[in-house]
Amino acid sequence: MGTFQPKSSVVHEKFDDETVTVNLETGCYFSLRGSADAIWMLAAAGLPRNQIVSRLCATYDGDAGEIESTTNEFLDRLVEESLLEHTSRNAPAADVALEGGPFVPPLLQKYTDMEELLQLDPVHEVDHMGWPNAKPREA
Amino acid sequence: MTDAPAARFFEDAMATFAACRTIVHDYDIAGQTLRVEFAEGVTERMFARALAHIETQRGAEPDLTVAVWDSDSTATKPLRAAWGIDDYGPSGLIAGFNDARYFAVSPYSPIPAFGMLDRETQRGFYWVRNAAELPYWERGAPLRPLLHEWLSNHGRVPVHGGAVGYADGGVLLSGAGGSGKSNVSLACLASDLLYASDDFCALSNDPDWRVHSLYCSGKMLPPDIRRHPHLDPHVSNRDRPDDEKWLFFLQEPFRARMVRTMPLKAIVLPRVVGTGASVIAPESKAVAQRAVAMSTIALSPAGGAPVFASIASLVRALPCYALRIGEDFENVPRLIGDLLRGLS
Numbered sequence: 001m002g003t004f005q006p007k008s009s010v011v012h013e014k015f016d017d018e019t020v021t022v023n024l025e026t027g028c029y030f031s032l033r034g035s036a037d038a039i040w041m042l043a044a045a046g047l048p049r050n051q052i053v054s055r056l057c058a059t060y061d062g063d064a065g066e067i068e069s070t071t072n073e074f075l076d077r078l079v080e081e082s083l084l085e086h087t088s089r090n091a092p093a094a095d096v097a098l099e100g101g102p103f104v105p106p107l108l109q110k111y112t113d114m115e116e117l118l119q120l121d122p123v124h125e126v127d128h129m130g131w132p133n134a135k136p137r138e139a
Numbered sequence: 140m141t142d143a144p145a146a147r148f149f150e151d152a153m154a155t156f157a158a159c160r161t162i163v164h165d166y167d168i169a170g171q172t173l174r175v176e177f178a179e180g181v182t183e184r185m186f187a188r189a190l191a192h193i194e195t196q197r198g199a200e201p202d203l204t205v206a207v208w209d210s211d212s213t214a215t216k217p218l219r220a221a222w223g224i225d226d227y228g229p230s231g232l233i234a235g236f237n238d239a240r241y242f243a244v245s246p247y248s249p250i251p252a253f254g255m256l257d258r259e260t261q262r263g264f265y266w267v268r269n270a271a272e273l274p275y276w277e278r279g280a281p282l283r284p285l286l287h288e289w290l291s292n293h294g295r296v297p298v299h300g301g302a303v304g305y306a307d308g309g310v311l312l313s314g315a316g317g318s319g320k321s322n323v324s325l326a327c328l329a330s331d332l333l334y335a336s337d338d339f340c341a342l343s344n345d346p347d348w349r350v351h352s353l354y355c356s357g358k359m360l361p362p363d364i365r366r367h368p369h370l371d372p373h374v375s376n377r378d379r380p381d382d383e384k385w386l387f388f389l390q391e392p393f394r395a396r397m398v399r400t401m402p403l404k405a406i407v408l409p410r411v412v413g414t415g416a417s418v419i420a421p422e423s424k425a426v427a428q429r430a431v432a433m434s435t436i437a438l439s440p441a442g443g444a445p446v447f448a449s450i451a452s453l454v455r456a457l458p459c460y461a462l463r464i465g466e467d468f469e470n471v472p473r474l475i476g477d478l479l480r481g482l483s
Contacts, residue, residue, distance in 0.1 A: 018423065
């Protein structure tokens with residue numbers, strides 16, 4: 001079964017109840033909260049989709065069907081946002097420690113304010129005020 | 140000498156510079172010695188002001204030597220780009236001229252300008268066609284991409300942020316452009332707080348976090364001067380185009396308020412709210428990571444991943460606060476001073 005891995009341009013750091021991830025290629029960055037953090041860690045650790053779901057069901061209190069559908073949707077969203085990619089690697093999955101409790105749906109907040117700056121070409125695209133002011137786009 | 144395009148371009152540029160008469164300045168920059176060999180003329184007058192507060196006595200062998208010149212005031216042959224217009228990438232890196240030894244960048248300048256570092260010989264150069272045409276951000280923060288890269292290679296973390304405080308501890312003011320960090324930093328010049336930066340500085344972690352001043356300049360939009368009457372006599376560019384930010388060189392008028400380095404005690408994220416009283420309140424570390432890391436990565440010539448990890452280490456080590464700037468802007472320096480005293 002296929003597994004996931006963070007895209008090579010993605011970095012992430014966990015702080016208390018929030019993980020901050022960035023795709024350095026696109027400049028988009030994200031806040032992962034609720035069970036998003038656990039799903040991210042399990043996927044990044046190399047678990048396939050079905051094992052991520054079963055691990056969450058075993059850890060959290062909640063309806064198994066809801067956990068499964070929410071998790072599958074969220075994994076698809078992480079791929080869609082270019083944070084995760086599918087891989088066929090068979091390396092053993094890293095161990096991830098999770099704390100139990102009620103299942104909280106995953107929350108993903110996307111920030112695009114730096115997207116343009118990370119892509120900015122200083123020779124062609126900076127306006128007369130200089131960085132960080134991009135030239136207005138032509139209509 | 141190699142046949143690599145970067146090596147050829149570097150050596151040709153240095154051969155051009157060799158024809159210039161020079162004025163040499165040494166600087167203590169985040170604990171490293173930077174020697175700048177300015178060509179006599181406009182570049183020295185233009186750039187040395189922003190570095191005046193970290194100038195040191197000419198000493199032993201420097202850690203990096205950078206040649207700085209322009210063609211117009213030295214009557215030397217202009218450098219001709221050995222690359223195409225499409226080879227400029229994000230952050231100004233020049234495709235095909237960056238490798239393990241050489242770093243090549245075009246600064247954020249509307250006129251031709253290039254900078255290179257040779258990591259093997261610890262030499263570099265910055266060339267601009269006509270220094271008199273340089274925009275305010277290059278005059279206020281000269282050599283920034285080169286210093287950014289060099290300091291990163293020597294265990295320092297260049298950051299997009301202001302820094303103010305006391306000799307025994309200060310705050311890093313961070314956030315995207317327009318968050319208010321320059322205004323807050325410059326307002327502190329009218330208080331008992333010391334000034335290290337309004338926009339760019341460097342951090343070290345040996346083992347405690349310290350901030351190091353890079354430039355003694357500051358800048359603001361002209362209408363903001365109403366909040367800073369102490370700066371009004373010191374605008375350096377009233378004669379420049381109306382759309383330039385106003386630029387200040389602070390070493391001379393505020394010598395006693397300049398600080399080269401201080402320990403860091405907190406991260407403060409300013410945000411202009413405009414209503415109510417200004418207030419400082421605890422902020423989550425994830426919010427601080429987003430604010431400090433993302434605006435810094437946007438300025439990093441190379442390597443967003445190490446910057447992200449370094450900032451995470453900083454954020455975990457220091458308490459983080461949000462500074463909501465209300466109607467009472469004049470109270471902001473006092474709030475920062477109170478915060479620092481409370482953290483002592």
